[in-house]
Amino acid sequence: MSFENMQWAIGLMSGTSLDGVDAALVQTDGERIAQYGPAVTVPYDSALRARLRHLLDHAAHLAEDDPDILAAERDVTLRHVDAVRELMKLAPDIRPDVIGFHGQTVLHQPEKGRSWQIGDGALLQVECGVPVVYDFRARDLECGGEGAPLVPVLHAALLESETQSVAVLNIGGVANVTLLGPNTEGQRQVWACDTGPGNALLDDWAERHTGVACDVDGALARKGKVDRAVLENLLAMPYFQREMPKSLDRLSFHASAMQAVETLSAEDGAATLLEFTVEAIARTPMPVKPTKWFVAGGGRHNPVLMERLRSRLGSLGSVDDLGWDGDALEAQCFALLAVRYVRGLPSSWPQTTGTEKPCVAGRSAR
């Protein structure tokens, strides 16, 4: 691998689980990762998490200059500044060339051409003294795409030498899949979409019934019984029959799913919501059948979810089996996306987000 065009880039991702900021440092030319630097997670405190949860519920009716939005945007950005400082303490000899800043999604409505991430790129740039690229999803929407998922470009780069058809699942608040077709003479197709809920429904259910922010190790779900009628009703929603590409908001199924499990016990509700995540993945219409599945994101820490996925999908492991860091992958992706933006390389395609043509996602902070 030639190191000539390599740059050190920081990627910052704060996901739909609202748990905090993941930051990662990688050396890349936008096409390959030459070296992995450290990665850190800086959690949101419970007060910021609660404010963001409230904003998510109301974002559709809030203006971009609403005082609550502006205050949250500043606090979210400053948390990202903390994450960059924590990260750079672990790599004092590296001078990063660029930061890829996702921001905190408060609303995702691709059908209305809107995906809203709060985060002040200019403030981050001034505080960190490193050029910032941000607003990746808005640019993808302008190119006619869904605005998500954007991580397939990294999955495809990391699996360049894999010849079979494989799938990479990210199970965060929402779940998304990248499907790589078989590699035929160096050519392969890449498809992607959000499959349905990830952990967000189960998190909210667990918090309501146990006061803890997630169903730790699937303890609640393991004790419950899936309500098949409720599950089939949920899966009858039109989204699950739609072909790729397609994407979701964290709250897309929230009201209907919570109402559907309302009368179930804490355990049965958890088992049913977990199975909703599994079945939505298993029933996603796929142009080719993957021979292996690899799971990234917080969902892979839930052993019950992993057992259920394995029994439904067959050969399934964690991306860590490939030598990747499954908790840092999304942050690493935004580092790669920033370098791709700087180099004018596309990050999304008609088959991954539905853009009209390959799209260079992102914009520079000023």
Ligand SMILES: Nc1ncnc2c1ncn2[C@@H]1O[C@H](COP(=O)(O)OP(=O)(O)OP(=O)(O)O)[C@@H](O)[C@H]1O
């Ligand atoms: N030990 C565990 N047991 C059960 N669930 C866990 C465990 N550890 C993590 N999780 C789940 O992982 C979630 C966090 O996942 P992750 O950090 O991938 O989400 P995210 O990046 O915010 O989401 P997204 O990819 O949708 O943006 C938690 O909210 C929780 O549901």
Ligand SMILES: CC(=O)N[C@H]1[C@@H]2OC[C@@H](O2)[C@@H](O)[C@@H]1O[C@H](C)C(=O)O
């Ligand atoms: C709008 C938004 O923030 N979407 C996230 C979310 O979290 C998982 C899934 O939904 C995915 O589509 C996306 O994040 C990853 C990083 C992506 O764009 O690939």
